[in-house]
Amino acid sequence: MRSAPTILHLDMDAFFAAAEQAAKPSLRGKPVVVGGLGPRGVVSTASYEARRFGVHSAMPMGQARRLAPNAAYLVPRFTVYRAISDQVMELLGRLSPLVEPLSLDEAFVDLEAGGSAHDTSSARAAGERLRRDILAVTGLTGSVGLAGSKMLAKIGSERAKPDGLVVIEPGTERELLGPLTVRTLPGVGPATGEHLRRSGMTTVAELAEAGEDELVRLLGKAHGASLYRMARGLDDRPVVSERDAKSVSVEDTFDVDLHDRARVRSEVERLADRCVARLRAAGRSGRTVVLKVRRYDFSTLTRSETLRGPTDDPAVVREAAGRLLEAVETTGGVRLLGVGVTGLADFTQEDLFAQAAARTPAPPPEPSAPVDDEPAGAGREGTPVAGAAVEADEAPAERRFPAGHDVRHAEFGAGWVQGSGLRRVTVRFEEPGSAPGRVRTFWVDDPELELSEPLPLVAAAGQSSCPASRPKSRVESGSDTEEGRSAGSGAGRLSP
DNA sequence: TCTGGGGTCCTGGCTCTA
DNA sequence: TCTGTAGAGCCAGGACCC
Numbered sequence: 003m004r005s006a007p008t009i010l011h012l013d014m015d016a017f018f019a020a021a022e023q024a025a026k027p028s029l030r031g032k033p034v035v036v037g038g039l040g041p042r043g044v045v046s047t048a049s050y051e052a053r054r055f056g057v058h059s060a061m062p063m064g065q066a067r068r069l070a071p072n073a074a075y076l077v078p079r080f081t082v083y084r085a086i087s088d089q090v091m092e093l094l095g096r097l098s099p100l101v102e103p104l105s106l107d108e109a110f111v112d113l114e115a116g117g118s119a120h121d122t123s124s125a126r127a128a129g130e131r132l133r134r135d136i137l138a139v140t141g142l143t144g145s146v147g148l149a150g151s152k153m154l155a156k157i158g159s160e161r162a163k164p165d166g167l168v169v170i171e172p173g174t175e176r177e178l179l180g181p182l183t184v185r186t187l188p189g190v191g192p193a194t195g196e197h198l199r200r201s202g203m204t205t206v207a208e209l210a211e212a213g214e215d216e217l218v219r220l221l222g223k224a225h226g227a228s229l230y231r232m233a234r235g236l237d238d239r240p241v242v243s244e245r246d247a248k249s250v251s252v253e254d255t256f257d258v259d260l261h262d263r264a265r266v267r268s269e270v271e272r273l274a275d276r277c278v279a280r281l282r283a284a285g286r287s288g289r290t291v292v293l294k295v296r297r298y299d300f301s302t303l304t305r306s307e308t309l310r311g312p313t314d315d316p317a318v319v320r321e322a323a324g325r326l327l328e329a330v331e332t333t334g335g336v337r338l339l340g341v342g343v344t345g346l347a348d349f350t351q352e353d354l355f356a357q358a359a360a361r362t363p364a365p366p367p368e369p370s371a372p373v374d375d376e377p378a379g380a381g382r383e384g385t386p387v388a389g390a391a392v393e394a395d396e397a398p399a400e401r402r403f404p405a406g407h408d409v410r411h412a413e414f415g416a417g418w419v420q421g422s423g424l425r426r427v428t429v430r431f432e433e434p435g436s437a438p439g440r441v442r443t444f445w446v447d448d449p450e451l452e453l454s455e456p457l458p459l460v461a462a463a464g465q466s467s468c469p470a471s472r473p474k475s476r477v478e479s480g481s482d483t484e485e486g487r488s489a490g491s492g493a494g495r496l497s498p
Numbered sequence: 499t500c501t502g503g504g505g506t507c508c509t510g511g512c513t514c515t516a
Numbered sequence: 517t518c519t520g521t522a523g524a525g526c527c528a529g530g531a532c533c534c
Contacts, residue, residue: 037502044502046534059534062500105534189507191532224508225531248506255502290526300501304528338502505533512527 003236004150006121007169008114010129011147011155012094014136015164017107019049021083022076022406024141024459026418028430028438033057033073035066039405041257042337046078050164074420076406082456083107086140093135097128100241107144110152112241122148122169129167141434141459151237153188154178175235180207187232189225197221209233250284251292251342252276259298259335266336270327273341274320281343287312287350288343291319293326298335305329312347319343401446403427408457412450414442416457422446434459 014020018036023029033052037045043063055070067075087106094101094109098116103109113119119128129146136144143165147158150172157178162168170178179186184206185195201220203209209217210233218226231237252273260266270293281288292306305326313319323341403409403419409429410416417431420441427446432439434457444451 040502041499042502044500046502060501063502064499065501108534189532193531222509249504251504253503302529306527308526340503342504503534507530507532509530510528512525514525515523516521 003172003238004114005172006114006119007125007148007150007155007171008112008119009149009152009155009241010097010111010113010125010132011149011152011159012090012109012111012132012136012144013147013156013159013163014090014107014142014144016047016049016053017142018047018078018083019052020142021086021459022074022079023049025082025408025434025457026074026406026430027432027434027436029074030438033070034076035063035070035073036076036078036406037063037066039063039075039077042255048073074406077404079406079456080106085456086142086459089139090136090144093132093139097132100243102241102243102245110155110241113148115241122171126167126169129169133165133167139460149175151175151235152239152241153232153237154235156188157182157186176210179233179235180205180210182206184209187229189229189232194221194225206233246346247284247286248346249292249342249344250277250281250286250288250346251294251340252280253294253338253340253342255296255338256336259337260332260339261335263332266332266339267324267327269339270323270341271320273339274323275316277341277343278314278316278319281346282314286346286348287314289313289345289347290343291322291326292340292342292344293323293330294338294340294342295327295330295332295336296338297332298337300337302338303330306344308345311350312345313350315350403446403453408454409451410454411442411444411448416454417442427451433457435461 019034022034022036023032031051032049033055034049035045035052035057036047037043041064045057045059045061045063045066047059048057048066052066052070052073055073057066057070057073063075066073083106087103090107091101091103091109094111097118098111098113100112100115101109102111113125113128119125125148129148133144133146136142145159145162145164146167147155147160147162147170148167149155149158149170154170154175158168158170182205183195184190184198184204187206187209190198197220198204198209203212209229214227214230217230220226221229254269254273256269260269274291289312290306290308292304294302294304296302307322307326309318309322319341403422405419405421407419408416409419409427411429411431414429414431416433417429417439420428420430422428425446426443428441428443429451430439430441
């Protein structure tokens, strides 16, 4: 616990939704919901305007649509958010070498380690300067909490939202925390919160009064002891700038439950390939393969298998995941499948054998060769990898225009997909620096229309423009009131 | 139309080994 | 030889976070 509030927590305000509003002038000041738009999608982020209707993160999308039927519904564009996040992290890096990103939109910074603050006033000045810089560089707002510990800095940024800064002076933490609900503390989710409530504890002060022994009895050694410390305002976790990933996984929820065992098997193989692709992209290998299955009734089980050594071979992971699937009952239907790898390393079993071979002038026959790790047939004998097979089997073709994605039209310039369906796509022609634009509808196979790279939210100095913002006499007027509706009902010119 | 995706950490049971 | 015990590693599940 520090004697000065030199730990900073930054949390961007409604990040994904705010980025979309910045990119799409017609959405500013309007309810925007970003998330999965499929039948089983959930809300990733809701703009503050959408939150007024009761929409919030993790809410099923269907429920959100009932609460806010006129909101704009968009799919996440992670490449855009990552680019903005990189800009923000770069600004944080100027404050200190000790920056701990928690996600794309959140990070801790140790201001003292960077020499950018040593007391309350210098910390506050650094925080305010950071907020101004973020706004100037990204066009977005972030909220800042400053305190002597990570927990309190995070509570500070929550209290500062939206677009604010809160300093929690060291020495005031017990008084501040006491009346807050136990759910305020990190590590207390719905289950622990309910557990504590049943034991008569709903506030942080009641946790502190209960004592460590009681909390350990209720919650176990690690959780109980750490919660007791947090309840007393004690948190000495350091800001850690580099953290190695411990696992890599991919999972898919299917729009409709899978019943066909062969299809389940092929999906597992496809996921294994995707998982290994990510593993390799990170330059890592893994030793334990994990299969995750969520069944029709939402019951979830995991099965894992530890190999003799780490691997990044797709065939090995595919085979292991397949073996794990054999032991899982899937009648009734499968809602979600996932494949992951843990026990990460920077080398593979194959590397070790290669090294051993290099050290030995005349290598003997390999008695310890990983026979199990080289399954016959996988990826050989002309058998395509599962992912490729699946892609090849997919229906060819109709071009996809996901809601919210950027497009460019040869005549009308830059815009974004407002909706699509019935082989039509509705586009609003506007971009970050322009005034709200007009809507046009095209056939999905219109050769003049194509998906394009996202535009920067804040134009670089001297950079201008927007084809879409130029008046176009030939453009017919479109509806300005149809955010997020499908193109099927969209107004505007239908070409050709 | 209930309930995504990618993670981390902890706990408890089981098995193996010394 | 048998039994008890402790620790390590593996495995599965739960909870939590963003």
